[in-house]
Amino acid sequence: MLYRLPPCDLERWYSQFGFGARYNLSGSAAPSLTTMDLLHYAGPDAIAAYLELNLNYVPVDGTLRLRTTIAQQYATLTPEQIQVTTGAAEALLLLFTVLLHPGDAVVVQFPIYPSIYGLAEARGAEVRRWPILPNGQIDLDHLHMLLQQGKVRAIVLNHPHGPTGLLLTPSELMAIAQLAADYNATLIVDEVYRGIQFTDELTAPAADLGPHIVSIGDVAKPYGLGGLRIGWLATADTQVLDRCAEVRDYTTLCSTAPGEFLAAIALEHRTGILARQLAVAQQNRRLFSVAMTDHEWLDWSLPDGGFTIFPRSQLRRSTATTCHELYERYSVLVLPGEVFTMPGYLRLGFGVDPDQFAAGLERLLAYAAHVDRELPHAS
Ligand SMILES: Cc1ncc(COP(=O)(O)O)c(C=O)c1O
Structure with a gap:
């Protein structure tokens, strides 16, 4: 069915780092819901119906x-x-x-x-x-x-x-x-x-x-x-x-x-759930815009749709190194453009609780301040 299946670098990255960081700012999906969240949407009979479901x-x-x-x-x-x-x-x-x-x-x-x-x-x-x-x-x-x-x-x-x-x-x-x-x-x-x-x-x-x-x-x-x-x-x-x-x-x-x-x-x-998830994405999109406006190390434009933004990094280290350092030293997960064969870019995701997103952005900025001496304008 398939001949030479190359490794999917994006999924390999997640299998290595996906569950370890305190602040996961990398994902492309909405904040996760629980079984109970869904059953509540479905009304009072849904719990019994779920428990009696034929498997x-x-x-x-x-x-x-x-x-x-x-x-x-x-x-x-x-x-x-x-x-x-x-x-x-x-x-x-x-x-x-x-x-x-x-x-x-x-x-x-x-x-x-x-x-x-x-x-x-x-x-x-x-x-x-x-x-x-x-x-x-x-x-x-x-x-x-x-x-x-x-x-x-x-x-x-x-x-x-x-x-x-x-x-x-x-x-x-x-x-x-x-x-x-x-x-x-x-x-x-x-x-x-x-x-x-x-x-x-x-x-x-x-x-x-x-x-x-x-x-x-x-x-x-x-x-x-x-x-x-x-x-x-x-x-x-x-x-x-x-x-x-x-x-x-x-x-x-x-x-x-x-x-x-x-x-x-x-x-x-879908209407109620999407409204809830869209509100989270909108809030994080705003937080990103406010937090990053005065910082030169990322070059970005806001997305019109989806959960992710793909800024270009101005740091002299590779984006893979940036992501490793963010993970190891700041417990922040961001996806390097290398997994899309686009080195120099970072993928950040809006599908996370806004308090977590704001805290993760603060750490991202602390990291950038730490390596500030490497910014082109400082050389
Ligand atoms: C664009 C795109 N298509 C498909 C998939 C696979 O999604 P699923 O989790 O539904 O298999 C992904 C997962 O990240 C994706 O980003």
Whole structure:
């Protein structure tokens, strides 16, 4: 199924450091919720229903209850056009297994969650990077040029974008969808940060724009429920979904009954939960802006969506060294740009309790003051 699977540096970093720091300012997900939080949202009968839940296998495509509530997020899709997966990670694996073959090319927005290009390479596909410009804009002419080189089976985007926080305008998304259609490519839009947006109007999901588009979602990022391991694929192309279900027979067979039950509750109460998680992200975004305004060591612009910000560091030490020192000496976890093959950048996440976030920022500033003599202006 996969040829040479490269290590996913981002996940390797988390496996080494992810659970050890007092102040985790690195994550890309909302603050986590508990089982009790969710059961409270669901009302007084939910606790008994959860305790009496049958722990048998669930259907390979997901329970109808979960697929129904997922489908309600799309204007045009029905529950039959949803495939539940074990997180967005399995959604990517199933889809790439079905779509990509040796000799194919895939255009991948860059930077992006590294397992996206790792999986594509492991399928034997040629990965063509489509970079986000330093000013945070996209270059559609460049995308067109990458498509003209031929053999492109799929274009992969992350929208809202992690780690930069870029939000496409509806017309930009339409233009990309049109280019994908023109070149007979599937447009895969990883929308795991959908719902966390700092602009007025929530962007429509991509899968509503045509049957050649697949949206990927999860309950990890916007809801803070990564431990449930529930994600999904959404598309009007049911042939692709059927083939993904066949691959799932070889990967996880199905999700867990408690995971699907609790994810369904979260999605049925999405408005309240998202408002709560968005408020946290907004508060931390403001805290970051206030704390960092007068400090030259980070060059940043605020994200329009998602839980992360991706500032450039002006320190002369590598960002990997900065992150190691922050971890060892200040118990602060920040992700180095190296894991995105973008040395010089740091990823900070807003999905943490604001008191913790503020305390972590103070430590970050204390660290920066300590190494201040190395700032370019001081040399
Ligand atoms: C953009 C993106 N897609 C997919 C995933 C995988 O998410 P999940 O935890 O739902 O498997 C991640 C995890 O960090 C991610 O950042």
